Amino acid sequence: MQRLTAESVTLGYDQRVIAENLSVEIPDNSFTVIVGPNACGKSTLLRALSRMLKPSEGRVLLDGQTIHSMPAKKVAKTLGLLPQSSIAPDGITVADLVARGRYPHQGLLRQWSPEDERIVQESMAATGVGALADRYVDELSGGQRQRVWIAMALAQQTPLLLLDEPTTFLDIQHQLEVLDLCAELHETQGRTLVAVLHDLNQAARYATHLIALHEGKVVAEGAPSEVVTAELVERVFGVRSQVIADPESGTPLVVPVARKRAVTAASAVSSASAAPSAVKTL
Amino acid sequence: MKTSTKTSTKTSTKTLAKPLPEASPKSSTGSVRAVRTGGGLSVRVDPRAALVFLLLTGVAFAASVVLIGSGDFRIAPGDVVATLLGNGTAAHEFVVQELRLPRILVGLLVGASLALSGSIFQSLSRNPLGSPDVIGFGQGAAVGALGAIVLFQGTALAVAGGALVGGLVTGVAVYLLAWKRGVHGYRLVLVGIGVAAVLTAVNHYLLTKASLVDATRAVLWMTGSLDGRDWTQVWPLLAAFVLLVPVVAWYARPLRVLEMGDDAAYALGVPVERARLVMMAAGVLLMAAATAAAGPIAFVALSAPQLARRLTRSPGPGLAASAAMGAALLLVADWVAAVAFGDRQLPVGVVTAVLGGCYLLWLLVTERRAGRI
Amino acid sequence: MPDGVPAQPPVPRSRHVVRIAGLLASVVLLVLVCVASIAFGAKSMPLSDVWHGLFDSDGVGNDVIVREVRVPRTLLGLLAGAALGLAGAVMQALTRNPLAEPGLLGVNAGASAAVVSAISFLGVTSLTGYVWFAFLGAAVVSALVYVLGGSRAANPVRLALAGTAATAALYGYINAVQLLDSAALDKLRFWTVGSLASADMETIAKVAPFIGVGVVLALLLGRPLNALEMGDDTARALGANLGRTRVLSMVCVTLLCGAATAACGPIVFVGLMIPHLVRAITGPDMRWIMPYAAVLAPVLLLGADVIGRLVTRPAELQVGIVTALIGGPVFIQLVRRKRMAKL
Numbered sequence: 001m002q003r004l005t006a007e008s009v010t011l012g013y014d015q016r017v018i019a020e021n022l023s024v025e026i027p028d029n030s031f032t033v034i035v036g037p038n039a040c041g042k043s044t045l046l047r048a049l050s051r052m053l054k055p056s057e058g059r060v061l062l063d064g065q066t067i068h069s070m071p072a073k074k075v076a077k078t079l080g081l082l083p084q085s086s087i088a089p090d091g092i093t094v095a096d097l098v099a100r101g102r103y104p105h106q107g108l109l110r111q112w113s114p115e116d117e118r119i120v121q122e123s124m125a126a127t128g129v130g131a132l133a134d135r136y137v138d139e140l141s142g143g144q145r146q147r148v149w150i151a152m153a154l155a156q157q158t159p160l161l162l163l164d165e166p167t168t169f170l171d172i173q174h175q176l177e178v179l180d181l182c183a184e185l186h187e188t189q190g191r192t193l194v195a196v197l198h199d200l201n202q203a204a205r206y207a208t209h210l211i212a213l214h215e216g217k218v219v220a221e222g223a224p225s226e227v228v229t230a231e232l233v234e235r236v237f238g239v240r241s242q243v244i245a246d247p248e249s250g251t252p253l254v255v256p257v258a259r260k261r262a263v264t265a266a267s268a269v270s271s272a273s274a275a276p277s278a279v280k281t282l
Numbered sequence: 283m284k285t286s287t288k289t290s291t292k293t294s295t296k297t298l299a300k301p302l303p304e305a306s307p308k309s310s311t312g313s314v315r316a317v318r319t320g321g322g323l324s325v326r327v328d329p330r331a332a333l334v335f336l337l338l339t340g341v342a343f344a345a346s347v348v349l350i351g352s353g354d355f356r357i358a359p360g361d362v363v364a365t366l367l368g369n370g371t372a373a374h375e376f377v378v379q380e381l382r383l384p385r386i387l388v389g390l391l392v393g394a395s396l397a398l399s400g401s402i403f404q405s406l407s408r409n410p411l412g413s414p415d416v417i418g419f420g421q422g423a424a425v426g427a428l429g430a431i432v433l434f435q436g437t438a439l440a441v442a443g444g445a446l447v448g449g450l451v452t453g454v455a456v457y458l459l460a461w462k463r464g465v466h467g468y469r470l471v472l473v474g475i476g477v478a479a480v481l482t483a484v485n486h487y488l489l490t491k492a493s494l495v496d497a498t499r500a501v502l503w504m505t506g507s508l509d510g511r512d513w514t515q516v517w518p519l520l521a522a523f524v525l526l527v528p529v530v531a532w533y534a535r536p537l538r539v540l541e542m543g544d545d546a547a548y549a550l551g552v553p554v555e556r557a558r559l560v561m562m563a564a565g566v567l568l569m570a571a572a573t574a575a576a577g578p579i580a581f582v583a584l585s586a587p588q589l590a591r592r593l594t595r596s597p598g599p600g601l602a603a604s605a606a607m608g609a610a611l612l613l614v615a616d617w618v619a620a621v622a623f624g625d626r627q628l629p630v631g632v633v634t635a636v637l638g639g640c641y642l643l644w645l646l647v648t649e650r651r652a653g654r655i
Numbered sequence: 656m657p658d659g660v661p662a663q664p665p666v667p668r669s670r671h672v673v674r675i676a677g678l679l680a681s682v683v684l685l686v687l688v689c690v691a692s693i694a695f696g697a698k699s700m701p702l703s704d705v706w707h708g709l710f711d712s713d714g715v716g717n718d719v720i721v722r723e724v725r726v727p728r729t730l731l732g733l734l735a736g737a738a739l740g741l742a743g744a745v746m747q748a749l750t751r752n753p754l755a756e757p758g759l760l761g762v763n764a765g766a767s768a769a770v771v772s773a774i775s776f777l778g779v780t781s782l783t784g785y786v787w788f789a790f791l792g793a794a795v796v797s798a799l800v801y802v803l804g805g806s807r808a809a810n811p812v813r814l815a816l817a818g819t820a821a822t823a824a825l826y827g828y829i830n831a832v833q834l835l836d837s838a839a840l841d842k843l844r845f846w847t848v849g850s851l852a853s854a855d856m857e858t859i860a861k862v863a864p865f866i867g868v869g870v871v872l873a874l875l876l877g878r879p880l881n882a883l884e885m886g887d888d889t890a891r892a893l894g895a896n897l898g899r900t901r902v903l904s905m906v907c908v909t910l911l912c913g914a915a916t917a918a919c920g921p922i923v924f925v926g927l928m929i930p931h932l933v934r935a936i937t938g939p940d941m942r943w944i945m946p947y948a949a950v951l952a953p954v955l956l957l958g959a960d961v962i963g964r965l966v967t968r969p970a971e972l973q974v975g976i977v978t979a980l981i982g983g984p985v986f987i988q989l990v991r992r993k994r995m996a997k998l
Contacts, residue, residue, distance in 0.1 A: 076550050088542065100550070501840060581823070631827070
């Protein structure tokens, strides 16, 4: 039994059902990435896992307990979330914002312990925003701001951390920075990370566990090297492609079929499959 | 002065000078200092905010002394303080205790309550303009009070009761109307504005139904005034204040976290809807109690938290500094109203409205330039 | 279909027929409401008397009521209604804000502040004398709110707040003047409620030219506003002249709601409700929204006026109160339903 699971949940907003009878297990100590086309329910699933959306049927379990009936602070000590949209209050400094991540560990009479201080420092150091500590959040660039928010989520010191599209609105350099940071957190600190990502190739490169969603259903699940196939890409995204080995990391790399050669794609793929060293599968 | 040195010895011994960004390995949390005891107790103190709070309290006290001393029967400030401490002459004792002190106390409490209420609503709506006088509670209280004046020619007590009921009913109505899978800040503001427009029409209608005497009384009430306030206004207001302030203090930290958006607050373990409901209830009650005592005094709720925030330079409207600012602001405005127009004593609400209006224009321009509202 | 890309997407012929038929039906409805407005009032009279008063007046008895009270009142309702409806439609398109409304954006308070100043400081006493001041106040405040609300970057919340803030500030001033001068209070409290009751031909003649120009301008603005509604960049890409459209729209709104407010006092929510109602019938094409709004807004205003006259007979409920009571719930429903930016 894994720490965080969803048991046949039905998810939706008002009358609109997004996913029905969906079951997901997040492997402990994994870097799990949820992928899928727009409106497949990936963010909805993440919201349910982080107890922000209550399933109309089924339940989400955290350490064997129904997450929605647990006290908010108790959940917040185990499970952190980086929401897609957050608001930095006017005139708040980086250090103050990161410090707010300590909220679930504090009380009226224990507002700021030396431990809080230390963890805030460490979180800022881990995300490389230590030098920005006294800057105002409004003044930062998009990439810096995202790292500050991640630092805040880190300061929460939760073994489980959920990230909702952490790379949106970032340029390629900052996207990689954020993902490298996530991978590092997973490897060095042994935290369980769950992220929703748009880019299938980034997901394949960084994830240890991949969940592919399509129309509210789990289509494939497992290690990227086993899951990412041309067949899956076509089924989930409706895109014909070749899947080759990433020259850098050896993980699967999805190369969409070029438009002009679409007609001859079948022959190209069949000839490519004759060279199994480069192309994994059809 | 004594108290302020005490605070500085209490704060941690780290360097107080703000270090340059690149040389700031120690100060991880900006200007905020932690006060800790051996028993694992730790309380956060922002020295600047604490100083602002003390200064504003001082201003409010000074204004109180001046106001108590002025009037047809003048009393020197020294004598006022002596009388307040119980060492005054019998004549001074009577004038201060029976005539002038209650008015000042009402002013202090109303100012602090309005500012607290404004601070709460500005945090909840994440908007410097989302204060209770903008989103219909003032108008709701006015409907209750005007109903009591115009339809029943009610006593002062009935008017206060009407205002209280009107404010509370409006608060509940706005909350319920804005409810839709939770109450979102912006929806709350817009629903409040809609309700305010309807209630304003009702108020205008009630004014046309009144005799000229009642209409004058109604407009005077709607402007907000401290004239003729006595101990019967002080006690209920004080009771409400003493009951509600601990609740507000208890939820102050969740409120700070709520400013970062519902999702982030959820993730940090804040019971979002409950915190919002409790804070809204406290805010509406403070507003209604203040309005029942002195009428809907304009703009204190709106401007006090913002002014306090600019002085403390802290993110978001701080509660304690706001309350002190509200009390100081109201008494200073009352003093201005008493001296500025010669022998025509205007109600304090006129001064706060004009001052607040100018401040608001400035706020709109600067906030727009900063792209915030 | 001819070759080449048509400038406007082709609309099925049936849709045009439906729109024209709907417009005709609206005109019929308007005629009916006008008849009701002339026929019903505080004093009930047989329809024959109404007919007599209209076309064969002797200048005595019921004839006077019909000619001097009810006809001007109905005319003013027609003009003011059309003005408010069109002003609302233009304002919503200009600000891309489904909640834009002259009343909510501080125009009424501006007009009231100017009128109270006129009464108290300049000794203006006649209702027709108020008109110019109300006009001036409305114009200044609507421009101010538009600028403060962030002009082109305005979002619904920002604009509504700027309007509310301006209103609150101006009411502080109004209350102060009223307290110092109870004569002003006595006059103003009847004006601020928004009513058609004091209509007379002189006032109508004063405001009619402004409303006439405003109506023509609004009808002409339909096409450029269509482009503007899709966002500045798209509009520019489509070749619309943004600056000119914006300035003309502001002029149009000021003319229309300044004149309407000057003549009847502040009336809220008509300009808000009508465009939404119309949009449900016509779809988002401003070229159709404008004429519909010009016809249906007077239906609403006169209908509300007739209701106000009938429910508390022989006293009457001012039309401004009736529209606020109808419009408030509509506004709140819109806020709850619409998926507006930042909502």
